[in-house]
Amino acid sequence: MTAPLHGKTALVTGSTSGIGLGIATALAEQGASVILNGFGDVDAARTIVGRAGGRVGYHGADLGRADHIAALMSYAAAEFDGVDVLVNNAGIQHVASIETFPVDKWDAILAVNLTAAFHTTRLALPAMRARNWGRIINIASVHGLVASIHKAAYVAAKHGLLGLTKVTALETARTGITCNALCPGWVLTPLVQRQIDDRAAREGVGDDVAREALLVEKQPSADFVTLEQLAATATFLCSDAANQVRGAAWNVDGGWIAQ
Ligand code: NAD
Numbered sequence: 482m483t484a485p486l487h488g489k490t491a492l493v494t495g496s497t498s499g500i501g502l503g504i505a506t507a508l509a510e511q512g513a514s515v516i517l518n519g520f521g522d523v524d525a526a527r528t529i530v531g532r533a534g535g536r537v538g539y540h541g542a543d544l545g546r547a548d549h550i551a552a553l554m555s556y557a558a559a560e561f562d563g564v565d566v567l568v569n570n571a572g573i574q575h576v577a578s579i580e581t582f583p584v585d586k587w588d589a590i591l592a593v594n595l596t597a598a599f600h601t602t603r604l605a606l607p608a609m610r611a612r613n614w615g616r617i618i619n620i621a622s623v624h625g626l627v628a629s630i631h632k633a634a635y636v637a638a639k640h641g642l643l644g645l646t647k648v649t650a651l652e653t654a655r656t657g658i659t660c661n662a663l664c665p666g667w668v669l670t671p672l673v674q675r676q677i678d679d680r681a682a683r684e685g686v687g688d689d690v691a692r693e694a695l696l697v698e699k700q701p702s703a704d705f706v707t708l709e710q711l712a713a714t715a716t717f718l719c720s721d722a723a724n725q726v727r728g729a730a731w732n733v734d735g736g737w738i739a740q
Contacts, residue, residue, distance in 0.1 A: 484512025484534075486719060490561040492553075494544055494601065495571025497521030499670030500620060502529065503708030504568055504715045509533035511716055513566060516557055518542055521671075536561075544571040544597040545589055554604040563608035566719055569598035569642075570620040574672055576631045576679070587634045594638035595645070602649055606658070615658035616719045619646045623666050623737045625730060629699070643730050650728030659727050661718050666734030667696055669705045702735030 486508060493505040497519030506529055509515045514536040517526050523539055531537045538560055542553035557564045572594045575586040598619055609615030624632060625639035642662065649660035667673055673695075681691035697703050714733055717723055732738050 484510075486566070487512035489565035490514045490516065490557065490563065491566035491568065492516040492557055492564045492601070492605075493518070493568040493570055494597065495519045496530075496568075497523055497526045499672060500665065500668060500708060500711055501568070501570035502526055503712045504570065504618075504620075505530050506533045507709075507712035507716050508566060508568075508719070509535045509537070511719065514538070514561055516540060516553075516561060516564070518544070518553065519571065545592040547596075547600055550597060550600040551604065554601065557605075558608070563612075564605045565609065565612070565614065566616045566618070567601055567605045568618045568620065568715065569601055571597060572620065572622075572672070574632070574635050574676070576676065578631055579633050582633055590634035591638050591641075594635065595641045598642055598645055602645070602660075606653070609658045610653075610656060613657040615653075615656075617646075617649060617658070617660040618715050618718055619643075619660070619662040621646070621662040621664050621730065623664050623699075623732060623734045625662065625664050626732065626738050646730065647728045654727060657724075659718070659723065661723075661726055661729045661731065663711060663714060663718075664730050664732040664734065664738075665706050665711055666700045666732070666737040667705050668708065668711065670708075700735040700737050701740065704735055706733050706735060 491508040491513040493501045495501040496505040496517045498521040509530045510533045516538040540553045540556045542549035621642045622639045624636045625643040628636045646662040677691045
C-alpha cells in the first residue's frame, strides 16, 4: 500500500527538537519528504527523520526574520517543488510580569510565534492553491485559549495564531486546503524543561518536585502530553478523514481548559 503522504513535502519549522521533531518524524513515516528547520542539533534531527524514510532537507532560516523566511520558502520551491504540508511550530517563550517584560523579548516572541506563520502561510498558499491540496497546521497552545500570568507575549501571540488559523481556514474553505491549530498543554520538551529549571531554582527544590508542581497546577491529568500523541493528531489532520476539519483549535491538554 502506498504511504498516505507519499509524493508530498512537509515543512516543519522549529523541528530540530521537541514537538516539531516529533511531528516531522511522524510525517516522514507517512511517506512525506520533510524539510527541517531550527537551531538545535541538525545532524541528530536529520538522522532521526531520515530513519523514518523519505527525503530530508534542512534550512537554517531565523523565523524571526521575514527575509530569512522568504529564503526558506524559495529553497522549498527550488529543491522540493513547494510545500504541501506546512507545520508552523517554531516557538519561544519568556516569563516575566508585564511591567518587567523586556521589550525585545516581546518583539521576538511575536515575530517567531505569530508573524512567521503569516509569512510562511502567505508564501505557501499559491502552490497549494495550484494543486488544490494543502494542510496547514499551526502549533498554538492552551495559551491560545486561556491565559497564565507572566506570559503576556506568548499568550498574545498564541491567541493571534488562532485568529490567523480561522482566517486562513475561511479563505481556503472552498479548496482542498485545510488550516487548523493544535493547542497542547504541558509537553516535556526543552522549552518546558527551562521553566522547570527556573522553578526549581526559584523555590529551592529538586527537578522532580518542580516538575510535579508545574504539572498539577494546570493539567488535571497530572501527566505530560507526549510527542507521539501530538504527532498522531497532526497526522490525522493530514488525512482525508479530516477534509472537513477547518479552522479548529484542537486542545490536547490533559483537561487543562476544561476547568
Ligand atoms: P523546543 O524549544 O523543543 O523547540 C522549539 C524549536 O523552535 C527548536 O527547534 C528551535 O531551534 C526552534 N526555534 C526557536 N527559535 C527559532 C527561530 N527564531 N527560527 C527558527 N527556529 C527557531 O520547544 P517545543 O516545546 O517543542 O515547542 C514547539 C512549539 O510547541 C512552540 O510553538 C511552543 O509554543 C508550542 N507548545 C509547546 C508546549 C510544551 O509544553 N512544550 C505546549 C504548548 C505549545
